[in-house]
Amino acid sequence: MYVNTKDILEKASKEYYAVPAFNINNMEFFHAILDGALEKRAPLIIETSEGAIKYAGNGDILKGARYFVELVRLFADSVDIPIALHLDHGKHFEYIIAAIKAGYSSVMIDASEEPFEENMKKTKEIVKIAHAAGVSVEAELGQLAGVEDNVSAEESVLVDPQQAKIFVEETGVDFLAPAIGTSHGAFKFKGDAKLDFERLKTVKELTKRPLVLHGASSVLPEYVKLAEEYGADLGGAKGVPEEELKKCVELGINKVNTDTDLRIAFIAGLRKYLKENPKEFDPRHYLGAGKKLVKEVVMNRLEFLGAAGKA
Numbered sequence: 001m002y003v004n005t006k007d008i009l010e011k012a013s014k015e016y017y018a019v020p021a022f023n024i025n026n027m028e029f030f031h032a033i034l035d036g037a038l039e040k041r042a043p044l045i046i047e048t049s050e051g052a053i054k055y056a057g058n059g060d061i062l063k064g065a066r067y068f069v070e071l072v073r074l075f076a077d078s079v080d081i082p083i084a085l086h087l088d089h090g091k092h093f094e095y096i097i098a099a100i101k102a103g104y105s106s107v108m109i110d111a112s113e114e115p116f117e118e119n120m121k122k123t124k125e126i127v128k129i130a131h132a133a134g135v136s137v138e139a140e141l142g143q144l145a146g147v148e149d150n151v152s153a154e155e156s157v158l159v160d161p162q163q164a165k166i167f168v169e170e171t172g173v174d175f176l177a178p179a180i181g182t183s184h185g186a187f188k189f190k191g192d193a194k195l196d197f198e199r200l201k202t203v204k205e206l207t208k209r210p211l212v213l214h215g216a217s218s219v220l221p222e223y224v225k226l227a228e229e230y231g232a233d234l235g236g237a238k239g240v241p242e243e244e245l246k247k248c249v250e251l252g253i254n255k256v257n258t259d260t261d262l263r264i265a266f267i268a269g270l271r272k273y274l275k276e277n278p279k280e281f282d283p284r285h286y287l288g289a290g291k292k293l294v295k296e297v298v299m300n301r302l303e304f305l306g307a308a309g310k311a
């Protein structure tokens with residue numbers, strides 16, 4: 001069934017597990033993710049960036065938003081696991097309103113690059129509109145470094161836990177993404193992963209809200225290796241080790257944004273299939289090879305984050 005993201009996350013927050021939020025840009029990734037969640041009997045959060053909406057709508061924002069709502073609801077309404085659709089990194093009013101109008105479960109207002117007061121002001125405005133439409137809201141405090149889609153920042157600025165308390169109380173935001181050292185994309189760290197667990201623990205204590213980890217892909221070595229075996233150039237790729245993610249869940253992370261891991265799995269499956277099947281040109285077959293590995297990654301992530309069996 002199609003649900004509000006807040007319902008999925010409040011339960012996860014109470015029981016200290018996490019639900020991955022998987023990004024999609026097209027139908028194939030959605031089907032692979034859905035199959036994985038059904039097999040694992042897990043709640044499912046599907047999310048789309050503004051770029052994905054523009055892509056699916058062939059440039060038309062409202063069409064793109066409606067495309068994803070239709071696609072997700074078509075399947076969500078006929079399965080017995082809870083499924084939510086979330087606008088990821090809503091930076092532009094036009095996309096946030098289009099998502100609300102189209103029927104998204106929740107929207108992120110990402111004003112994290114603005115000064116604190118400005119972030120608070122914009123978030124308050126979106127919370128008022130979204131809540132009036134029964135839509136839940138995510139916001140981000142502090143900044144991730146790294147680049148992916150149109151989301152980039154030079155330096156990562158870690159969240160200030162005291163500010164986080166004021167922020168959630170003033171804005172009424174439903175779930176918060178505190179920056180604790182991760183970054184988007186496949187090249188997250190120069191050396192070892194450095195997440196500020198103490199800071200995360202304090203944010204949870206002070207806000208008592210479901211928390212979101214951005215830039216949470218693990219960049220799994222076996223999929224990087226497979227993609228490189230068939231011609232990909234991902235040298236230096238490094239993600240958040242799964243045991244570090246588990247620690248984040250123990251400290252109160254409940255939504256784990258995952259995009260890069262699915263992209264690497266897909267390209268590995270696609271490259272391998274194309275190399276091994278030079279005569280093949282049916283998109284259902286070669287895209288199917290990518291889908292298969294995406295489903296594997298999805299099932300593994302649902303399992304170790306504790307979402308499996310929680311539907």
Ligand SMILES: O=C(COP(=O)(O)O)N(O)CCCCO
Pocket residue numbers: 023049088089148149150151183184185186213214215216217218257258259260261
């Ligand atoms: O935080 C994340 C996931 O990050 P990643 O999967 O790269 O670790 N996202 O918000 C996904 C999309 C980023 C912009 O397109």
Ligand code: NA
Pocket residue numbers: 047086087088089108138257
């Ligand atoms: Na988000």
Ligand SMILES: [Zn+2]
Pocket residue numbers: 089184214215257
């Ligand atoms: Zn993100």
